[in-house]
Amino acid sequence: MRGSRRRRATNAPPIVFNSNEVALGEICVIGERANQSSRDVILRFADLLTDIYGRRLAVTFAGRNIQSCPRPSRVYLRLYSGRPPSGLLNADLRQMDRDYDIRLPAHWREPVASPAQTNGYFGYRGAVAHLLVRQAPATNLSDVERAFYRSILIEELFQVVSFGADVLKFDLDRPFLSKLQEHPVNLRNFSWYSTEFMAGLLASNPQGLCSFDVMMLHALAGSGLNSVNSPELIRFMETNFDALVRASETTISEPSYAMLLDPNCSDLPD
Template sequence: MTGFSANSFIRGCAAWLAGALLAVFLANPVTAGARSDLVRPDRSDYLNLARSGWVFEFNTRRMRRPADLPPIRFDSAEVATGEICLFGDPPKALSRQIIHSFTELLREVYERRLAVTFAGREIENCPPHQRVYIRLYSGAPPYARLNADLRLLDREFDIRFPPNWNEPVRSPAQANGFFGRRGASAHLLISQPPTDEMSDLQRDYYTSILVEELFQVVSFGADILKADRESPFLSKLQEAPVNLRYVPWNSERYMTGLLRSNPKGLCGFDVFMLHALAAADLESANSAELLDFIETHFDDLRARTERTLRHAAYAPMIDSSCAPLPD
C-alpha cells in the first residue's frame, strides 16, 4: 500500500522500515511453499503480530506533520461502518462478489451494513465526503485519473499537498489514506480482470489484491515484513520480499510471484483482529490499550472468529492455509 507521507494513516514507521528492508532482499526471489502446511499459531504469535501491525509511533522524520493538522486517530468502526464510493471502469463479476462479501463480513463484525455507492466513471459522481473511494480499472494504470481523484480529495478534505505533487502508480493495487483538516479519507486504485472469464491463477490474484487493500483500509496499521521464508503466513497481510521489478503486472510470472509473497486472502488472525478492533471500541487503535484488550478478551475474540470463519459466504476471501486459530 502507498500513501502521501505527511498526511497518510496507511504508513507508519513500521511500514517505512519494511520498505527499507525490502530493498535488501530484492535480489533474492522468494520460493513459495510456506502456505503448504497448516500450522496452528499460539497466543503469543497473535499478540506479537498485533504489536507489530498496530502499536507503533508515528512521530518519525518521515511522518512529520504540520502542527495545525488534527491528531492522528484511527477508529476502525468509522471506516467499517462508513461509506464506500465505487467508480471507474465497470466492476467485473469478481469485483462485485468480493466487495459484497467483504461488506457482509464487516456487517457481521461491526453489526452495521456498509453503504456502497456505484458512481459510474468518475469520482465527481460520488456523494461528498465519503470515507473510502475505490477506482477500479482494467488495462493500463490510469495515472492521470488517479491524480485528478487525489486533487479532488485535497480540496474536499483540505489535505494541502505540496505544489506540483503527483502520486505514481506503484503497483496494480494501492491505497492512499489521508488525515486532512476536514477529516480522514482513503483512495484505493485497484486493477481488476479484463474479462469475467479467467484462469484459476487470475482469479486468485485479482481476489488477493482487492481483499488486501479493502482489509488494509479498514484495519489500519502497517504491513508486516516477513523475512523468514520458511515459516507459514499468519498475516496482517505479511509480505515476504520477492523480486518482481520490471515484470509486467498482467503476466503469469508477476501474478504467481505476488501470490507467493503474501497470503492469497485473509488469515484467521486478520478476521480475529477485525473482531478485536470492533469490540475494543478504542478512540485510536494505534495504542497499547489494544494489546491489553486482546489479552483480556482473547477467548471471546477467538470464539467470535471461529463463528465468522464457518460462514461459506466468506470462503472466497479466506486463505485456508492460514485460517487455523490458536488453541
Template sequence: MRLRLLRVFCAGFVVFFLLVEDSAAGPDRTDYLAIAKKGWVFDLRSSLLRRNPDLPPVRFDSKEIVTGAVCLFGAVPHPLSREIIAGFDALLRDVFGQRDPVVFSGERIEDCPAAQRVYLRIYSGEAPLDKFNADLRYLDKAFAIGLPRNRFERIGSPAQAIGFFGGKGPTAHMLIRQPDRDDLTVLERDFYASILVEELFQVFSNGVDILKFDRETPFYSKLQEFPVYLKHLPWSSEEYMQSLVESNPKGLCAFDIFMLHALATTDLENSNSDKLLSFVEGRFDELVARATMTLANPRFKSILDETCTEVPQ
C-alpha cells in the same frame, strides 16, 4: 514450523536434539500478539515531521471508516470484483454491525455522493495515471489534506491504498486493477482476488504490511508478506502474478478475522496504541470464539485463504 531444543542428560554428556514440531500445531497466543504489535502499533514520527501542525492529530479509528459508505467508481466492476467486494461488505456487517452500503457511482470521483470516507477506483488495462492524480486533487479539496501544489504522483503497483488525515477528517483512496475479460485462469483469479482483498483489509483495519523473512513458518495474516523484487515485470505477466500471489496469503486468515473483531469491540478511539495490545490479550479467548463463528460462515469463503484459517487452541 516450530523448532524446539530438547536437552537430554546421559552419563556425563549433555546431548541436544533439535525436534521439529508439526506446523499443523497452528498459531498460538504469542504469535497473534506479535502480529498485532507489528501491524497495528507502529511509529508515526517520520511522517509527522512533514505534517502541517494545524491539522488535527492522527487517530486510527477503524469504526469511523468501517461504518461509512464506500464509493466504487471508475470501470464497470468485473464479476470477480463484485464477488470480492460483496463478500467483504458482508464480513464488515457481520463483525461491526450496521454500515452504509457500497455504491457504484460512475466513472468519476465527482460522481460519488457527498460525505464519503472511502473511495475505490477500479480500472482495467493500463493504470489511469491522470485520473488517479485528479482523484487526489479532489480529496485534497474535500478533506483539506494539504498536499503539495503541482505534485504528480506515480502508480507503482496494480493495487494500492492511501490513507489521509485531513483537516476535515480521515479518508482513504484505493486504486485496484481488475480483470479485463471473463475467462480467467486459476492464477489470474487468485491474483486479482488477492490484491483486492489485501487493500480492502488494510484500509478498513488500519493495519500495515508486515515483512516476513522466515519461510519455514506458515502465514498467519494477509498483511504478512515475503519481500519480492518485481520492478521490471509487466503486471499482467504470469511471473509477476505468480510471485505476488506466493508472497502472502491469497485471502484473509483467521488472525485477520480475529483482529477485525478486536477493532470492533474495543472502545479505543486510536488503535495505534499499546492499549490495543492489552485489550487483545485481556479478551483473547472471547475474540478467538467470535472469529471462529465468523470463519464458519460460508458467505465469506471467497475472501478467505483456507490454508491459514486455524485459530489458537
C-alpha cells in the same frame, strides 16, 4: 498512511487510526464498472464488516469520476483494467484534497506504483482513503489470474479498515499468520500483466484473509478505541481473548466468507 509529503503543520488535527470510522462509513466505487468478481469481493467484504461491526457499510457503485459519488466518502475505490489511470488517480486526490482539506503540495502528483495501492490522508476535515486496484480485463481467466485479482482487492480492503501495513516475513518455514505478512520477492523485471508477476505476488503472501485477520477485526470492533495504534488494544485482546476466538470461529464458519479467506492460514492463536 505511512508518511507525509511534507512536514505536518503543528496546528493540524491529531492523526487518529479509527477503524470504526472507516468500517462504519461509506465506500464509493468509481472508474471502470466492477466486474462480477470484483463486485462479489466488495459486497462480501461489506457483509463481513456488517457482521463484525454491527452496522451496514454503505457501498455505492458510482460512475467514472469521483464527482459521481453522491457525497464525500471515507473510502474511494477506483477500478481499472487497462493502462494505469494516472490522470484520473490524481484528479481523485485533488477532489479529496478539496473535500477534506488535506493541503497537498500544489504541483505534486502521485505515481501509480503497483497494480493495487492505497493512499490514506488525515485532512483538517477528517480522514479519507483512496484505493486504486486493477481488476481482471476479461472473463476467461486462468486460475492464477482469478486468484491474483481477488487477492489484491481483498488486501487493499483489509488494509484500509485495519490501518495495517505490510509486515516483512523472511522465514518461509513458518506458516503465514496474516494477509499483511509479505515475503519479499523481486518482480521488477516482469510486466504486471504477466503470469510470472501474478504467480510471484501470490506466493509472497496469503491469497485471502487469515483467521487471525478476522480475529483482529473483531478486536478492533469490540474494543471501541478511537485509535488502533494503542497499547489498550493489546490489553483488550488479552482480557477478551477467549471471547474473540469464539466470535472469530463463528465468523469463519460462515460459508459465504470462504471466498475472502485463505484455508492455508486458518489456525487461530491459542
